[in-house]
Amino acid sequence: MFAEETFVRNANSIEQIREKLWIPQRHPHVGGIELTPFCNLRCVHCYLQDQEKHKLLSTQEIKLIIDKLFDAGVLFLYFTGGEIFTRLDFLEIYIYAKKKGFIVELLTNGTLIETKAIEIFNMYPPASISISIYGKDEESYFRVTGQNGMYDKVINTLNLLSQNSIHFEIKYIGMKENQEDYPAIYSLAERYGAEFSYSMELFPTLNGNGCTKNHMISLEKIVEIESKIPGKKEEFKRLSEIPNSFINQKEVPLYLCDMAISNFLVDYQGYLNPCHKCRFKKWNMLLDDFNTAWDDYESLLKEKTSKNNRCMKCKYLMMCSPCVVVNFLSTGDYNMPSDTICKLTHLRVDMCNSIE
Structure with a gap:
């Protein structure tokens, strides 16, 4: 333990600690919580679109899970959905996680962020807000989301975040409905000085439904x-x-990624999963011990191709x-x-x- 503490004190970056200490020891340091499968949009490519939707966890149940992740030594925490801002208690959950000391990232479509959230972010800044962008204008947005007025809402959010110096990144989700929009969305990111990434490879729903592929460029x-x-x-x-x-x-x-090594996702029912795509209804964080579940998932790393x-x-x-x-x-x-x-x-x- 003394050698580890010395290494941590002398390390030049968290990345160095991650590569030299946490990864070799399978320390779970990057976790996500899927707060809800519900969304205010109806995107044609959504991998949750055919999921059976059950009752959401309560505010206190999510706080209990956050406590367990804290006790397990998780440092990086992201909130995802569905759309996280459809939960009326989201800001309360967010503040709780920030006060616990997590480095928090938010994954959102950016259409529901309003002044109250900006006030909270000014007091408790997120590490980043990752905003998925579905088009260069209202027409593209409607083709993807089936909803009117969403592009203007996103632009309003980008303005609010920029004006308040809140870090955000823009991710272009490319599909047939917006396949000509890459240059415009890249320019949008440049205009705001935001980090930019893209994804144009659509994968099936979590039920294995290939309907999403009908929309792939x-x-x-x-x-x-x-x-x-x-x-x-x-x-x-x-x-x-x-x-x-x-x-x-x-x-x-068989698994060559970081799943069950450093990364995991707790789904909206409380089940601990090795990643956001690999889902098991086995260990529930409302009832089970995190470390017991994490140790069990080590068996996945022994599977061979x-x-x-x-x-x-x-x-x-x-x-x-x-x-x-x-x-x-x-x-x-x-x-x-x-x-x-x-x-x-x-x-x-x-x-x-x-x-x-």
């Missing part, structure tokens, strides 16, 4: 958009040249980094990626190899 269009992003070709080229170190290994872990797992034989594995849970939701097999993922990866390889 064509693979050729995705690559066309990415080819115009400065530095993207070079980035893909670097990734494509990283060797697949698993090709000649006899046994390869099958000999027929084609990803482990692919030279572009490190470029693609397939999610085995998405594999299962898409094909019914953890070891079998969807053809969409493979085709998109190879189109990206072709694109980055076209660098002059």
